Amino acid sequence: MSSYSVEGIPEYGKDLINRFMRFFRPRSVAVIGASREPGRVGYAVIKNLVDGGYKGKIYPINPRAAEILGLKCYPDIREVPDPEVDSALISIPAAMVPDVIPSLAEKKVPVAVVVSSGFAETGNPELQEKLVRMARQYGVRIIGPNTYGIYSPWYNLSLSFTIPYEHKGGLAVVAQSGGVGMASFGFARWKKAGISINVGLGNMSDIDHADLLWYFYADEHTKAISFHMESIKDGKKFIETAKIVSKKKPIVVLKAGRTGYGEKAAKSHTAALTASDEVINAAFKKAGVIRVYALDELFDVGRSLAMLPPPKGENVFIITMAGGLGVLLCDAAADNNLHLMEAPQDLVDEFKKFVPPFGAFGNPMDITGSCTPDMVQKGIKLALMHPKTDAIIIGHWHTVITPPMEFAKSVVEGVNEARANGMDKPVVVSMSGDIPETLQAIDYIETHAQVPAFFCQPERAVRVLGALYQWARYAGFLKK
Amino acid sequence: MSSYSVEGIPEYGKDLINRFMRFFRPRSVAVIGASREPGRVGYAVIKNLVDGGYKGKIYPINPRAAEILGLKCYPDIREVPDPEVDSALISIPAAMVPDVIPSLAEKKVPVAVVVSSGFAETGNPELQEKLVRMARQYGVRIIGPNTYGIYSPWYNLSLSFTIPYEHKGGLAVVAQSGGVGMASFGFARWKKAGISINVGLGNMSDIDHADLLWYFYADEHTKAISFHMESIKDGKKFIETAKIVSKKKPIVVLKAGRTGYGEKAAKSHTAALTASDEVINAAFKKAGVIRVYALDELFDVGRSLAMLPPPKGENVFIITMAGGLGVLLCDAAADNNLHLMEAPQDLVDEFKKFVPPFGAFGNPMDITGSCTPDMVQKGIKLALMHPKTDAIIIGHWHTVITPPMEFAKSVVEGVNEARANGMDKPVVVSMSGDIPETLQAIDYIETHAQVPAFFCQPERAVRVLGALYQWARYAGFLKK
Numbered sequence: 001m002s003s004y005s006v007e008g009i010p011e012y013g014k015d016l017i018n019r020f021m022r023f024f025r026p027r028s029v030a031v032i033g034a035s036r037e038p039g040r041v042g043y044a045v046i047k048n049l050v051d052g053g054y055k056g057k058i059y060p061i062n063p064r065a066a067e068i069l070g071l072k073c074y075p076d077i078r079e080v081p082d083p084e085v086d087s088a089l090i091s092i093p094a095a096m097v098p099d100v101i102p103s104l105a106e107k108k109v110p111v112a113v114v115v116s117s118g119f120a121e122t123g124n125p126e127l128q129e130k131l132v133r134m135a136r137q138y139g140v141r142i143i144g145p146n147t148y149g150i151y152s153p154w155y156n157l158s159l160s161f162t163i164p165y166e167h168k169g170g171l172a173v174v175a176q177s178g179g180v181g182m183a184s185f186g187f188a189r190w191k192k193a194g195i196s197i198n199v200g201l202g203n204m205s206d207i208d209h210a211d212l213l214w215y216f217y218a219d220e221h222t223k224a225i226s227f228h229m230e231s232i233k234d235g236k237k238f239i240e241t242a243k244i245v246s247k248k249k250p251i252v253v254l255k256a257g258r259t260g261y262g263e264k265a266a267k268s269h270t271a272a273l274t275a276s277d278e279v280i281n282a283a284f285k286k287a288g289v290i291r292v293y294a295l296d297e298l299f300d301v302g303r304s305l306a307m308l309p310p311p312k313g314e315n316v317f318i319i320t321m322a323g324g325l326g327v328l329l330c331d332a333a334a335d336n337n338l339h340l341m342e343a344p345q346d347l348v349d350e351f352k353k354f355v356p357p358f359g360a361f362g363n364p365m366d367i368t369g370s371c372t373p374d375m376v377q378k379g380i381k382l383a384l385m386h387p388k389t390d391a392i393i394i395g396h397w398h399t400v401i402t403p404p405m406e407f408a409k410s411v412v413e414g415v416n417e418a419r420a421n422g423m424d425k426p427v428v429v430s431m432s433g434d435i436p437e438t439l440q441a442i443d444y445i446e447t448h449a450q451v452p453a454f455f456c457q458p459e460r461a462v463r464v465l466g467a468l469y470q471w472a473r474y475a476g477f478l479k480k
Numbered sequence: 481m482s483s484y485s486v487e488g489i490p491e492y493g494k495d496l497i498n499r500f501m502r503f504f505r506p507r508s509v510a511v512i513g514a515s516r517e518p519g520r521v522g523y524a525v526i527k528n529l530v531d532g533g534y535k536g537k538i539y540p541i542n543p544r545a546a547e548i549l550g551l552k553c554y555p556d557i558r559e560v561p562d563p564e565v566d567s568a569l570i571s572i573p574a575a576m577v578p579d580v581i582p583s584l585a586e587k588k589v590p591v592a593v594v595v596s597s598g599f600a601e602t603g604n605p606e607l608q609e610k611l612v613r614m615a616r617q618y619g620v621r622i623i624g625p626n627t628y629g630i631y632s633p634w635y636n637l638s639l640s641f642t643i644p645y646e647h648k649g650g651l652a653v654v655a656q657s658g659g660v661g662m663a664s665f666g667f668a669r670w671k672k673a674g675i676s677i678n679v680g681l682g683n684m685s686d687i688d689h690a691d692l693l694w695y696f697y698a699d700e701h702t703k704a705i706s707f708h709m710e711s712i713k714d715g716k717k718f719i720e721t722a723k724i725v726s727k728k729k730p731i732v733v734l735k736a737g738r739t740g741y742g743e744k745a746a747k748s749h750t751a752a753l754t755a756s757d758e759v760i761n762a763a764f765k766k767a768g769v770i771r772v773y774a775l776d777e778l779f780d781v782g783r784s785l786a787m788l789p790p791p792k793g794e795n796v797f798i799i800t801m802a803g804g805l806g807v808l809l810c811d812a813a814a815d816n817n818l819h820l821m822e823a824p825q826d827l828v829d830e831f832k833k834f835v836p837p838f839g840a841f842g843n844p845m846d847i848t849g850s851c852t853p854d855m856v857q858k859g860i861k862l863a864l865m866h867p868k869t870d871a872i873i874i875g876h877w878h879t880v881i882t883p884p885m886e887f888a889k890s891v892v893e894g895v896n897e898a899r900a901n902g903m904d905k906p907v908v909v910s911m912s913g914d915i916p917e918t919l920q921a922i923d924y925i926e927t928h929a930q931v932p933a934f935f936c937q938p939e940r941a942v943r944v945l946g947a948l949y950q951w952a953r954y955a956g957f958l959k960k
Contacts, residue, residue: 016851039880122838163914177804179877183912186878187936190915230807256807259814265807265844293815294939295808295912303868324657326776327710327736327745334739336772358602364745370659370887397659398666432663433777434643435670456667459774 005170008244013214019110019141020215024152024197026086027056029159030077030109032100033091033116034060034068034341036187040089040137044161046071052164053156053270054364055190059085077103077275082217084108089149089159094127097145099132105138111207113159114145118205121146132205141211147202148178151439153195154221158401169194170215170223170306173299174209175199180228183295186231192446195304203233212237226302227253228295230266235275239287246288250305250471253289254298255280259292288474290467295461300302302466304452306427311469313390315341319379320395321371321402325430325458329395332459338391340364347386354378369399373406382425391426391465395458398433402440405471407431430461488724493694499590499621501697503870504632504677507536509639510557512580513572513596514540514548515804516814521571521595524641525629526551532644533636557583560737564588569629569639574598574607577625578614578919585618591687593639594625599681601626612865615827621691625683628661633675634701640680649674650703650786653779656681656736662706672926673783676701678747684711692717693725706782707733708775710746710767715755719767725902730785730951732768734778745749768954770947777943778874784932784944790957791949795821798844799859800849801882802876805910805938806844809875812939816946820844836857849879853886862892864903870908871945875938878913884921889910892928892952906948911931 009017019331031051035042042060046068049058060068063075074080075414076215085107090097102318112135112226119128128145132326135142141359143150149160158164164184167191171193175181181200188195196219209227216222225245242251257266284291290305292298316338320326333340345362351365354375360366367379376396383392396407415427429451442453454461471480491496502670509529515522522540526548529538540548541564543555554560557568558581565587570577574596584592592615592620599608601671608625615622629640638644646664651673655661661680668675676699679692687706696702705725712718722731737746738757764771770785774776795820800806813820823843831845834855856876863872876887895907909931911918923931933940952958 118839139649175804177802177803179800179805179875179912180808181878182802182877182914183805183936186913186915186918190919190935228804231805254808256804256811259811261814261820262807262811265803265810265840276878294937296937296940299936313487320659322657322659322662323745324708324710324736325659325663327657327742328660328734330745331736331739331742334741340741360598360745395659397662399662432659433666434662435666438666439670454661455670457774457776460776 011213013241017218019313021218022086023111024157024215025155026157027090028082028085029056029157030061030080030085031052031058031086031089031091032061034062034065034073035219036065036068041161043068045089045091045159046163048158049161052158053302054158055156057082059450076114080107081476082107085108085157088112090114091116094124094145095119098127098131101134101138101140106139108449109140111141111143113147114202115149117146118306119145128203128205135206135222142206144202145198145205147200148295149200150180151195151198154281165195165198167192167194167387169196170221171195171302172197172219172222172225173229173302174199174201174212174334175227176204176230177228181296184299187296187299187477188303191303193299194306199448204233210231210234210241213241213245215252218247220251224302224305226250226298227251228298229253230256231277235283239283242287242289247388247475251289252292252293252298252302252305252467252469253284254295255463288338288471290470300460301464301467304428305468305471307450307452309424310475311390311426311480312477314339315381315388316388316393317389317391317464318339318393318395319341319383320364320366321369321376322395322397322398323360325395325397325432326366328458329430329462330364332462336376336462338462338466341388344386344388346469350382351379355395369397370401373402373410376402376407377410377414380411381418382417384415384425384427385421388432389425393465394427394429394463396429396431397431398438404431404433404438407442407446408441411445411451415449415451426465427451428465431457432456487783489694493721496694496699497689501698502566503591503693504637505635506587506637508539508562508565509534509567509569509637510539510541510565510587512541512557512568512570514542514545514553515681516545516548521641523548525569526573528638528640528644530869534638535636537562544576548878553683556585560587562587563623564566565635566590567639570594571596574604574625578607578611581614581618581620589620589878591621591623593623593627595627595628595629595641597626597887599625599685604662608685611929613951618759622686622923624682625685627680628658629680631675631678645678646676647674648670649676650706651675651782652677652699652702653679654679654692654706655708656684656710657708660775664779667776667779668783671783672923673779679733684713688713690714690721693721693731697725697728703731704782705729705731706778707731708736708778709733710736712755713761719763722767722769726951727955729824730768731762731784731948732772732778732781732947734772734775735883739767743809748960761899770950779946780940781947782826784897785948785951787930788948789904789934790952790955791906792957792958794819795868796873796875796945797823797863797869797871798875799823801849801879802839802844802845802875802877803846805875805877805912806846808912808938809873810844812942816942818942818946818949821868824866824868830862831859850881851941853882853890855957856882856887857890857894860891861898864895864905864907865901869905873942873945874907874909876909876911883922884911884918885910888921888924891925895931896931906945908941908945910938912936
């Protein structure tokens with residue numbers, strides 16, 4: 001825990017960090033309500049723990065079983081040999097959940113995730129209040145109830161009844177809805193986005209977004225945070241926490257229920273209290289929170305911010321192989337408050353040495369569709385190595401001379417060579433061309449250069465750079 | 481040509497329709513500058529014509545070849561046996577292009593596409609002016625120069641040096657940039673979007689978006705139109721034409737160069753004159769044009785409008801399997817000026833018969849993650865068959881009970897049964913879940929029900945319905 005400064009962190013934040021350091025990196029896990037029957041949640045959880053490659057101790061708790069998937073079963077968590085258990089998942093009938101809290105406390109369980117449903121979401125808020133009361137009384141914190149669970153990929157921990165997640169990475173995802181959580185798994189697998197933590201908040205009876213922020217602040221794996229948020233339990237707490245955390249790591253938020261229709265639906269969904277959208281907007285701004293308005297944008301901005309280094313200045317430079325895509329990239333740059341620098345004369349002179357005369361020698365630098373992979377690579381290196389540029393946008397289109405994979409290799413080599421020379425500036429790529437080769441090239445670029453690349457989405461490529469700048473300005477990374 | 485009313489069409493519009501009816505559906509095609517050498521544009525064009533399965537006569541024109549790919553070569557188009565040639569592509573050095581125009585006129589070529597570059601885009605506007613002058617004088621219309629060409633999939637006509645296109649369908653795509661054109665091919669293949677016509681306007685020296693609108697108006701294959709537009713040569717002409725055409729078919733426009741940065745880049749790209757964005761916005765509104773702000777949105781909205789029937793009224797109804805996705809769908813509905821009807825009591829009563837009591841019985845109708853494929857299908861049929869609903873949005877998330885393909889089959893059966901009962905209302909689907917099964921399910925729905933479906937993009941699903949309503953309101957399809 002040496003990776004974070006404790007200065008400015010309130011006591012309850014420190015307590016949360018200590019709890020989550022055990023919960024998300026557990027030496028032992030108890031599953032209250034483990035089952036021998038395939039198809040049951042209590043079975044799927046054990047299976048996911050085993051299949052996910054979790055290395056710690058697994059304690060299935062079930063008074064009517066001796067063994068589940070080869071693991072010794074215990075009738076009660078209090079029978080477990082360890083004096084402390086770091087993580088617990090509860091999957092028993094709702095009415096019984098509050099009553100197991102004292103037994104968790106006895107084993108010093110810091111946080112328990114309750115997947116059971118049958119609380120506020122089914123018209124039983126009293127039972128949920130009882131659960132929270134018991135948890136407070138016994139000093140156990142609760143994620144859920146009515147959630148799909150949590151994933152901690154770096155510790156091979158799938159504490160959930162859905163499929164275990166495989167890509168370790170830098171994005172922390174929090175969903176206040178099962179459907180959105182499932183979307184985050186699918187999207188992340190589709191884009192091979194690396195995840196540091198995935199949490200389903202379910203009914204959010206206790207642990208909320210703000211509480212998790214403290215762990216993400218301290219967690220060395222987490223580089224960026226994507227929040228799906230339907231309600232803010234304690235606005236002041238969230239904003240005060242976000243203010244501190246977003247100085248260190250970008251927080252991206254999709255606030256659902258921001259319109260009249262949406263708010264009405266959110267109320268019937270989680271009985272959530274929602275604040276006026278203007279109030280939320282102003283508060284987010286003050287706290288450096290990056291607001292997005294679409295689910296795929298939440299995931300794309302988050303995964304990109306987890307990949308990109310922060311820029312050091314405002315000078316954005318565009319290289320494009322197609323004039324028309326250059327225009328779209330420019331429009332998006334304006335929409336995202338990016339500063340397209342004037343092309344430095346010495347850089348223009350260098351480009352003029354190898355780009356055909358019908359190119360456009362400004363910003364965007366249109367190196368034309370007639371450029372070879374070598375020319376693309378040369379251009380990228382020139383742009384990245386120039387002392388005045390701070391971030392690079394690259395626009396590609398599929399030509400016979402530079403097909404997608406040739407382009408991808410040029411980008412990877414150019415970016416990595418510049419990095420080896422100390423020029424680690426943010427780069428984003430927009431590609432358009434035939435499939436499957438363009439999709440393969442995008443995968444190659446993202447995997448080998450950690451550069452976010454987008455298929456037929458020039459505006460999205462610029463959007464993620466815009467989000468990075470919004471954060472870098474707030475966090476004070478830009479030179480004055 | 482009986483499929484369009486000639487009333488209200490100006491003479492030049494009728495002339496264009498007649499020309500394009502020959503050009504896009506040719507009995508014969510001449511390639512001026514055909515080549516025997518693989519790797520040359522003049523070779524690739526012949527090969528694409530042959531590989532694309534074009535059934536008419538192909539006349540390669542090259543004075544120094546006897547045969548290309550087994551086809552007899554002619555030294556000059558005037559030597560071709562036919563008295564008339566319907567289509568021509570020109571791929572010879574730029575300086576020679578104006579001089580072949582008289583020979584095309586002699587064979588009554590209505591439109592020629594000039595792929596040669598070396599005109600205004602390389603600093604030679606005089607040569608381009610000469611080309612246009614000759615074309616006017618001899619009564620030949622020009623697409624290009626400096627374009628990738630055109631595709632007319634329904635007539636197996638690939639008149640281009642890029643890859644032939646395979647999916648026949650209802651979307652006409654026009655790009656004023658090679659990079660954007662290439663994006664349209666890649667995107668359309670990726671989404672298996674059916675194309676009626678694809679045109680690269682290149683330098684747009686003669687034929688422009690407005691001219692093409694007349695053909696799309698008359699073409700029975702074209703259901704919707706997606707325009708990438710950097711400049712409007714004649715604003716009044718475009719708006720007057722769009723006003724008429726968009727009463728019949730939706731026109732979607734991505735106007736590039738709409739910001740200061742973008743406009744500057746557009747000027748260096750095509751030397752285009754651009755109007756102020758406010759003026760363009762107002763004009764588009766008057767003409768029923770649907771404006772979009774991202775390249776993938778241009779293609780998604782276009783391909784969806786080509787699939788969807790127009791709605792008959794404003795009553796939109798949402799069925800969702802996840803409350804959280806329902807909220808996002810509601811926010812998007814508000815953003816897109818959709819009217820979420822009050823759920824009719826008799827419909828609510830029907831849903832209450834099979835949906836668990838913890839569902840939400842309103843609009844959105846949250847049938848919960850515990851619903852089976854049969855329940856999904858029942859819900860879809862109920863919603864579509866209800867006399868008060870006009871359009872349906874369906875939100876899915878991946879559960880063990882209803883995995884993606886089971887959901888997809890339920891949607892297809894539900895929609896097709898309702899259609900068979902005369903209820904052909906627009907339906908859009910948002911899916912989120914694991915890959916590859918969710919992607920396969922989306923493909924299944926789009927292929928078997930012609931219902932646009934989106935992966936982790938609830939906002940995009942609603943956006944395309946919003947665009948459909950914008951058009952339907954303009955075109956007068958909604959009951960008062």
